[in-house]
Amino acid sequence: MLAIDMYDVWKTYRNGTQALKGLNLQVEGGEIFSLLGPNGAGKTTTVKIMSCILKPDKGKIKILDKEIPRNCGEILREVGTMPQEFQGFSDLTVRENIEYFASLYDKDINIDELIDMFELRKYEYKKLRELSGGFKRRVGLASAISGQPKILFLDEPTVGLDPKARRSLWEIIKKLRDKGITIFLTTHYLDEAEKLSDTVVVIYDGKVVRRGKPGEIIDEFKKETLEEAYLELMKNLEGESDG
Ligand SMILES: Nc1ncnc2c1ncn2[C@@H]1O[C@H](COP(=O)(O)OP(=O)(O)OP(=O)(O)O)[C@@H](O)[C@H]1O
Incomplete structure (x- = not known):
């Protein structure tokens, strides 16, 4: 589905800025999907529309078979979001933060399970401000899934993290996918998109210009990495718009 x-x-x-110009986007249930594209391509606008924050001028959008904007109330109960630079409440403990976000949903949530799942037990009673960026991000993820969402939006989830913390977050994201949660992420890190994604879509100037598995896009451009293939694609597109 x-x-x-x-x-x-x-x-x-x-x-007057035209941010999206006839965008088509399909995400399969249970996959890790990455939305890629240069600054200003329309990624944030797309995510804001999918999250019911912005209204589109035109187009059909269904999230879990429910229509936007008509069913936004229902949709928001099924979707979790970890915004870029998740801050949480710095003076509350890790446990209090997760408890707070969990309390926003009318669901029976096991906080201890979340704490264990994200390996936060050691930090449970530490204030959020005492945590490193990587662990803060784990609290953000734990909070985002505390409402047991079917879809999780992650906006540049590993910005500013060191390589080890990034990898450990990738493992957590894969675990969430393996639990059946659809992961929709935006990232400028092409290595991240290559390692994590089942499907990537590249948007440029408000439209989809490529869709495929990372390996398919790499093969199309006869490159070794998604980053090299992406850069080649950008070169071609910029060439087209210059001419
Ligand atoms: N509130 C706004 N008012 C006017 N123009 C906007 C607004 N938000 C975004 N834009 C413009 O819409 C276009 C798409 O922006 P958007 O933020 O969706 O791109 P993006 O792909 O997320 O970029 P980035 O990678 O830099 O986050 C850009 O030209 C941007 O300047």
């Missing part, structure tokens, strides 16, 4: 289905979505901001 499709977890996300966006068809011919358009969005122009009030100042």
Whole structure:
């Protein structure tokens, strides 16, 4: 089943900037999906529309078979989000933070299970501000899934983390996928997208320009890594728009 289905979505901001120009995006349930594209391509706009924060001007959008904007209330109960630079409440403990976010949902949530799942037991009673960036991000993820979402939106989840913390977060993200949660992430780290994603989509100037498994896109450009293939794709697109 499709977890996300966006068809011919358009969005122009009030100042006249056309952010999305007929975007089509399909995300299978249970996959890790990465949305890639240069600054200003329309990634954040897409995520904001899917999260019911922004209204599209035109287009059909279904999340878990429910329509946006009509069923936004229901949709938001099935979706978890970890925003970029998750801050949480710095003066509350790890446990209190997770408890707070869990309390926003009308569900029976086992906080201890979340603490163990994210290996936060050692930090349970530490204030959030005492944690390293990587562990803070774990609290963000634990909070984001505390409502037992079917889809998790992750906006650049590993920005600013050291290589070890990034890898450990990747393992956690894969574990969440293996539990059946659909993961939708935006990232500028192409190595991250290559290692983690089942499917990647590249958007450019408000439209989808590539979709595939990382290996398929690498093969298309006869490169070794997704980053090299992506850079080649960007070179071609910039060449087209210059000419
Ligand atoms: N509130 C806004 N008002 C006007 N224009 C906006 C607004 N938000 C975004 N834009 C413009 O819409 C276009 C798409 O922006 P968006 O933030 O969706 O891109 P992005 O792919 O997320 O970029 P980045 O990788 O830098 O986060 C850009 O040209 C941006 O300047």
